Amino acid sequence: MSKMRAVQVSRPGGPLELVERNIPEPGAGSVRIKVEACGICHSDSLTVEGHYPGIQYPRIPGHEVVGVIDAVGPGVAGLAVGQRAGVGWHGGNCGYCNSCRRGDGFACETASAVTGLTYDGGYAEYLVAPASAVAVVPEGLSSVEAAPLMCAGVTTFNALRNSGARPRDLVAVLGLGGLGHLGVQFAVKMGFRTVAIARGKDKEPLARQLGTWRYVDSQTQDPAAELTALGGAKVILATVTNADAMNATLGGLGVNGTFMVVGAAGDLTVSPVFLLAGRRSVKGWYSGTSIDSQDALGFSVLTGVRSMNEVYPLARVSEGYERMLGGKARFRVVLSMEQ
Ligand SMILES: [Zn+2]
Numbered sequence: 377m378s379k380m381r382a383v384q385v386s387r388p389g390g391p392l393e394l395v396e397r398n399i400p401e402p403g404a405g406s407v408r409i410k411v412e413a414c415g416i417c418h419s420d421s422l423t424v425e426g427h428y429p430g431i432q433y434p435r436i437p438g439h440e441v442v443g444v445i446d447a448v449g450p451g452v453a454g455l456a457v458g459q460r461a462g463v464g465w466h467g468g469n470c471g472y473c474n475s476c477r478r479g480d481g482f483a484c485e486t487a488s489a490v491t492g493l494t495y496d497g498g499y500a501e502y503l504v505a506p507a508s509a510v511a512v513v514p515e516g517l518s519s520v521e522a523a524p525l526m527c528a529g530v531t532t533f534n535a536l537r538n539s540g541a542r543p544r545d546l547v548a549v550l551g552l553g554g555l556g557h558l559g560v561q562f563a564v565k566m567g568f569r570t571v572a573i574a575r576g577k578d579k580e581p582l583a584r585q586l587g588t589w590r591y592v593d594s595q596t597q598d599p600a601a602e603l604t605a606l607g608g609a610k611v612i613l614a615t616v617t618n619a620d621a622m623n624a625t626l627g628g629l630g631v632n633g634t635f636m637v638v639g640a641a642g643d644l645t646v647s648p649v650f651l652l653a654g655r656r657s658v659k660g661w662y663s664g665t666s667i668d669s670q671d672a673l674g675f676s677v678l679t680g681v682r683s684m685n686e687v688y689p690l691a692r693v694s695e696g697y698e699r700m701l702g703g704k705a706r707f708r709v710v711l712s713m714e715q
């Protein structure tokens with residue numbers, strides 16, 4: 377049996393180990409992808425630390441996977457060997473349960489699969505994924521460029537396009553990290569008056585380079601007051617993982633405004649009167665399914681949205697993972713199998 381290089385975690389809290397594994401065979405309804413690039417996402421720490429119920433070890437992390445289909449299992453329609461393909465967090469959905477039939481495949485009741493958590497992910501030369509989890513990757517994006525769009529990209533893109541904001545509306549993006557630097561680009565390209573909010577004056581040149589209309593330094597300015605002075609935000613996309621930063625910004629929502637939470641943080645504090653008097657809402661957003669990822673990729677080709685990446689070979693995965701975990705990466709870390 378042919379072998380592949382892979383990076384696995386053998387136990388909760390265990391190290392990332394470069395190992396040799398058998399190349400997996402695709403079963404019914406699945407395809408095998410020869411991986412070309414895989415992003416390292418903060419959520420990969422769930423696999424590494426074991427902070428997710430029922431993980432079976434050893435497990436290969438990675439849910440920002442891009443490569444080429446090299447084998448197709450029985451019963452797969454619409455995908456073929458040689459096609460460029462990507463797999464994100466959403467590990468597939470059944471298509472027949474009540475949620476799927478309502479168009480809410482993200483909440484599939486039968487297939488609660490998560491790439492790199494409930495089955496092996498993309499820190500490897502090959503992975504097998506259910507066909508329903510596969511996005512077709514367009515020409516116009518390299519695999520390294522496409523990989524971070526499979527989680528960070530689709531999360532911000534999909535939250536914004538479902539936020540209710542319309543062109544020229546005031547939209548704030550809180551945080552300018554891996555998610556935020558993509559969120560600002562998407563917001564600008566969707567035609568919103570975009571306000572980037574981050575800590576420190578030193579982030580402003582980057583925010584301007586990404587096309588933001590206004591920049592708010594949350595260390596020296598009050599983000600809620602600044603947004604209110606601009607008329608109040610229709611949408612605030614909260615990409616940070618810090619509840620204090622979210623709480624300091626929430627008050628900047630305008631009438632009918634929505635606070636869209638995509639970053640996992642501690643508890644929010646919100647005044648019911650503030651919500652009801654202005655018909656404001658707080659809403660969480662799940663990244664998206666394979667077709668949402670495909671739309672995020674296509675939109676990025678169309679408008680020039682790109683992730684800024686630090687690229688590492690598979691053998692230096694631990695170094696890349698530490699960069700991500702320490703918040704030092706500018707801005708996403710991507711493993712390239714070609715290096
Ligand atoms: Zn992710």
Ligand SMILES: [Zn+2]
Binds near residue numbers: 469475481484485
């Ligand atoms: Zn389903």
